[in-house]
Amino acid sequence: MSERRGRAALPAILPIFPLTGVLLLPRGRLPLNIFEPRYLAMTRDALAGERMIGMVQPADPAASGSNPSVYPTGCAGRITSFSETEDGRFLITLTGVSRFRMHEELPLLEGYRRVVPEWSGFAGDLDDGPEPAFDRQRLLRGLREYFQQHQITADWDAIGSVPSERLVTSVAMICPFEPSEKQALLEASDVEERARLLMAIVEMAVLIRPVEGGTGARH
Numbered sequence: 001m002s003e004r005r006g007r008a009a010l011p012a013i014l015p016i017f018p019l020t021g022v023l024l025l026p027r028g029r030l031p032l033n034i035f036e037p038r039y040l041a042m043t044r045d046a047l048a049g050e051r052m053i054g055m056v057q058p059a060d061p062a063a064s065g066s067n068p069s070v071y072p073t074g075c076a077g078r079i080t081s082f083s084e085t086e087d088g089r090f091l092i093t094l095t096g097v098s099r100f101r102m103h104e105e106l107p108l109l110e111g112y113r114r115v116v117p118e119w120s121g122f123a124g125d126l127d128d129g130p131e132p133a134f135d136r137q138r139l140l141r142g143l144r145e146y147f148q149q150h151q152i153t154a155d156w157d158a159i160g161s162v163p164s165e166r167l168v169t170s171v172a173m174i175c176p177f178e179p180s181e182k183q184a185l186l187e188a189s190d191v192e193e194r195a196r197l198l199m200a201i202v203e204m205a206v207l208i209r210p211v212e213g214g215t216g217a218r219h
Contacts, residue, residue, distance in 0.1 A: 026125040034090040038111030098125040134195035142202040
């Protein structure tokens, strides 16, 4: 049974894929290389059903074990592209649909984890709202220096023309932030709050990294 809200059918049972430092946001696109047997089974079952997988992060990145404790909030994505390699891997792309909270975890199925998701509180994830209001030029200034520090190449002309929500979503997903920072970005109440948090994370990283490298902060 699924809950239908707006244009999306949200499943009553959701497989989850815990990955440290990996962030999926609504309307973001996340490519994944699936090779572990349990996640191959998860992907096959998702493709045969509602094509939805929930991305979550382990609560303690240093924790050992095959089924670590995870943050209670994740983001569900729909498989929107799929291919199988000659060596048996699956190459998929998840497109973010909605965040969720884990109401209950169910017994393992073929080794992978499943939860009963709680979708309430995230209705806004399903709709294309107005462009978020934030200081876009300030974010771009911070990103230029952050990308330079981390040797990330970028097409700045293309970035300049990207809609603001897509810019925030893409940067939050691809940048090598700490897992706790990724989780905070996921849990931001809306895109405007996420943009403000993203600016703070980027500016703090730009400020701190030169100090750690011994070159001193620049002003």
